[in-house]
Amino acid sequence: MKGKFITVEGIEGVGKSTNIEFIHQQLLAAGKDVVVTREPGGTPLGEAIRGLLLDPAYTGMDSTCELQLMFAARAQHLAQVIWPALDRGQWVLCDRFTDATYAYQGGGRGIDTGIIARLEDLVQGDFRPDMTLLLDVPVEVGLSRAGKRGELDRFEQEQVEFFERGRQAYLDMAQTYHGRYRIIDASRPLTEVQSQLQSLISLFMHDYTG
Numbered sequence: 001m002k003g004k005f006i007t008v009e010g011i012e013g014v015g016k017s018t019n020i021e022f023i024h025q026q027l028l029a030a031g032k033d034v035v036v037t038r039e040p041g042g043t044p045l046g047e048a049i050r051g052l053l054l055d056p057a058y059t060g061m062d063s064t065c066e067l068q069l070m071f072a073a074r075a076q077h078l079a080q081v082i083w084p085a086l087d088r089g090q091w092v093l094c095d096r097f098t099d100a101t102y103a104y105q106g107g108g109r110g111i112d113t114g115i116i117a118r119l120e121d122l123v124q125g126d127f128r129p130d131m132t133l134l135l136d137v138p139v140e141v142g143l144s145r146a147g148k149r150g151e152l153d154r155f156e157q158e159q160v161e162f163f164e165r166g167r168q169a170y171l172d173m174a175q176t177y178h179g180r181y182r183i184i185d186a187s188r189p190l191t192e193v194q195s196q197l198q199s200l201i202s203l204f205m206h207d208y209t210g
């Protein structure tokens with residue numbers, strides 16, 4: 001594949017939207033043709049699945065049902081958006097990807113990571129992100145930011161412990177996959193976070209495109 005696949009991860013309230021917009025602008029300024037997308041979602045079918053996943057009406061959804069809906073949306077997203085864009089040489093900047101499944105359905109819900117890995121292989125083969133930017137904040141900070149946004153979705157209604165397990169799963173993945181992971185302390189002022197993002201992105205572009 002000619003393009004590069006960059007994912008942005010983190011628990012609720014880490015500032016993903018603002019920082020994704022910043023990263024997008026950095027890539028555009030460097031002359032990249034960029035597709036910005038998100039999970040769950042990114043296609044009409046995936047967005048419909050997202051509606052089901054986030055709707056508080058489905059509180060109590062079986063965790064393996066949730067897991068399979070995540071991968072169902074992802075399969076469509078890969079086939080319809082991500083792989084065609086990368087093949088065309090575009091860069092894809094994705095708000096969450098499979099690491100969110102390891103964090104939330106694995107860490108948060110306690111689903112065995114071996115089961116997640118089997119679905120990952122089924123849906124993606126050996127396709128993985130080229131770089132994953134983990135925006136990290138303590139859970140209390142993230143939840144208090146997210147709580148100010150109004151009505152809570154089905155995930156935002158979870159207890160602190162759920163997000164603690166999710167955050168830990170992300171930090172563990174950052175150790176295991178240190179080659180592609182970059183951890184950003186997103187509890188610092190936005191200007192500092194963005195200057196770190198800026199250097200990480202230019203380093204990445206230098207390493208991969210010379």
Ligand code: TMP
Pocket residue numbers: 012016038039040070096097098099100101102104105155156
């Ligand atoms: P968002 O609010 O960042 O758009 O993400 C929607 C929610 O979906 C968020 O609470 C995290 C959750 N999620 C999972 O539980 N597993 C996944 O694989 C993905 C992509 C998201």
